Amino acid sequence: MKYSYNSIKSSLHSQEPWVNVFLLKYITLPLVYVMVNYTKITPNIISLLSLMFGLFSAYNYFLGDVLLGGAMYFVSYIFDATDGKVARIKDIGKPYGAWLDICIDRLNLIIIATSIAYNGYVKSGDINIIFLNCFFLGLAFVGWESRYNIDYYKLKHKTKGSVTKSESKYHKWCVKKGVIKAPITLPELFLFYLIFSPILKLEFHTLSILIFF
Numbered sequence: 001m002k003y004s005y006n007s008i009k010s011s012l013h014s015q016e017p018w019v020n021v022f023l024l025k026y027i028t029l030p031l032v033y034v035m036v037n038y039t040k041i042t043p044n045i046i047s048l049l050s051l052m053f054g055l056f057s058a059y060n061y062f063l064g065d066v067l068l069g070g071a072m073y074f075v076s077y078i079f080d081a082t083d084g085k086v087a088r089i090k091d092i093g094k095p096y097g098a099w100l101d102i103c104i105d106r107l108n109l110i111i112i113a114t115s116i117a118y119n120g121y122v123k124s125g126d127i128n129i130i131f132l133n134c135f136f137l138g139l140a141f142v143g144w145e146s147r148y149n150i151d152y153y154k155l156k157h158k159t160k161g162s163v164t165k166s167e168s169k170y171h172k173w174c175v176k177k178g179v180i181k182a183p184i185t186l187p188e189l190f191l192f193y194l195i196f197s198p199i200l201k202l203e204f205h206t207l208s209i210l211i212f213f
Helices: 005-009 018-038 043-063 066-090 095-124 128-157 169-177 186-200 203-212
Strands: none
Touching: 005 018, 005 066, 018 066, 018 186, 043 066, 043 095, 066 095, 066 186, 095 128, 095 186, 095 203, 128 203, 186 203
């Protein structure tokens, strides 16, 4: 094979969400292996597939089919977790591809979260869930914009974060495994909100937790 399975494993980020490393890699890595060795699919096409399933997810949530909506978002997330890996393995990553991936991520979040909030409003009659969802989306985009501005400032001025003289065993373990230091991150919370909370009817509570984070 042109690309070995070990090279596929190395395509993971150095700071992946825990769910990607300890659970979803058993789906994403074999899928990437097939993509890079047996198909000519490009990262941009994979991103567009993520958008397509995201739209299908939002449509089903809008209709009240929370099971199919959750399943379609899961498929969308899997494709979203593979496009970057394919680009890194084949060394064909482009700035436009990264921009497209980010835009699709944000668009999926807006349409799916809004459809979930609408579905929650239809079932409960509580309009507050609509306003809470809008507040959550606003905070999410402000947070992302702030993070990118900080990262840009660090790159422009070549600054580094604080370095501790002695790192804990836990931190070293996280670096070794390639996971984010925090055991619960926004990707895990997004997955719970966009898949499980409508099924468990916990949309309002999950939104409150997301806003807190």
